[in-house]
Amino acid sequence: MDGKPHEIEQRVMDIIMADTVETKKRLAKRIFDSAYKREIFPASIHEFYMARGRGELSGFTVPAINLRSMTYDLACALFRVARRNDCGAFIFEIARSEIGYTAQPPVEYAAVVLAAAITEEYSGPVFIQGDHFQVKANNFKENPDREIAGLRALIAEAIGAGFYNIDIDSSTLVDLSKPDVQHQQKANYDVCAQLTQFIRSMQPHGVTVSVGGEIGEVGRQNSTPEELRAFMAGYNERLHQGVTGISKISVQTGTSHGGVVLPDGSIAQVKLDFDTLKTLSRIARTEYGLAGAVQHGASTLPAEAFHKFPECETAEVHLATEFQNMLYESKHFPAELKARIYEWLRTNAAHEAKAAETEEQFFYKTRKKALGPFKKEIMSLPRDVRDAIAAEIETKFEFIFKQLNAVNNHDMVNKYATLKQE
Secondary structure, three states: OOOOHHHHHHHHHHHHHOOOHHHHHHHHHHHHHHHHHOOEEEEOOHHHHHHHHOOOOOOOOEEEEEOOOOHHHHHHHHHHHHHHHOOOOOEEEEEHHHHHHOOOOHHHHHHHHHHHHHHOOOOEEEEEEEEEEEOOHHHHHHOHHHHHHHHHHHHHHHHHOOOOEEEEEOHHHOOOOOOOHHHHHHHHHHHHHHHHHHHHHHOOOOOOOEEEEEOOOOOOOOOOHHHHHHHHHHHHHHOOOOOOOOOEEEEOOOOOOOOOEOOOOOEOOOOOOHHHHHHHHHHHHHHHOOOOEEEOOOOOOOHHHOOHHHHOOOOEEEEOHHHHHHHHHOOOOOHHHHHHHHHHHHHHOHHHOOOOOOHHHHHHHHHHHHOOOOHHHHHOOOHHHHHHHHHHHHHHHHHHHHHOOOOOOHHHHHHHOOOOOO
């Protein structure tokens, strides 16, 4: 592959259209090789975050963006925003659940992101993250060993594909029926420590994978300082001596994944507790040397809220659903394709329908599940259609980067995130 845009895009399309992971791996290798030759490389944000924990960096929030569809086009848009604004600290991520319902295995996701970097002539570290590598509570209760084995296999696959940032979500195991926070958090910090140690055993030479923990499941009650301290005390005690721990901690402060859908299909105004976020970020930095707190489920917040994240010294904010919404609601997205997707949902997601919800609520809640089955068709839309949709979302990306003050930091990132030593 000589790096010409049309050849890169063809390679991307070949990976997306391939039906087996082995074929995707073979095709992805050529993109990885081409990226490394251009000094584009998957990297860990760990050292950058540790510098923030030491007080060497401040005043910004790192955007972590989940690309569920049109991944190549939207990754290109993100790299264009980054180049215009001298950005280096931003993350491409995909959650355990998203890997399934968007039909994007780690090797495909990473290769497509790096291909976009080549296309846009971006260079330097690229942060690719496994978001919400989540323990499923019911599965864990039924057979904990099998559930952990499944997560280990996913982690190994992701690291092998260049995911050098992994967010462990064992907050699903928090048991609020227990008498005190230490016991409530015990299963959470036990599993998080166990998986951290596994990650350390799998990471490549020269790389310290950035690991995130989580104390409050998104959509439940707000996190507290007591929960943070209980988790960290148990986690640090459980972690083997000399093993590097987490670099950040995800908390719950009022949002929910995808937002709260009203009967007409619109999103309810979210009230986010920025005071709690500020307090937990401060405790994470000053008491434990972490980068700070991470906020999930933020993309559907009102525009005027985003500048508050850097003011509160939030380390990282996760953004997903709004970009999916913009895709589906774009005037450029073919009405005929959307109609077929919704018809598919009526049949294949019927089991998720609730008696009290409107059709608008049902489609809003379930339409993410169609992105995998329709992935190839969406990526086969004419180039001008995809460009027009990406341009709309690119404007939103740029707004968010500037609101988060995630600009003019490329040199700073290069100082801490270096090419791994082979």
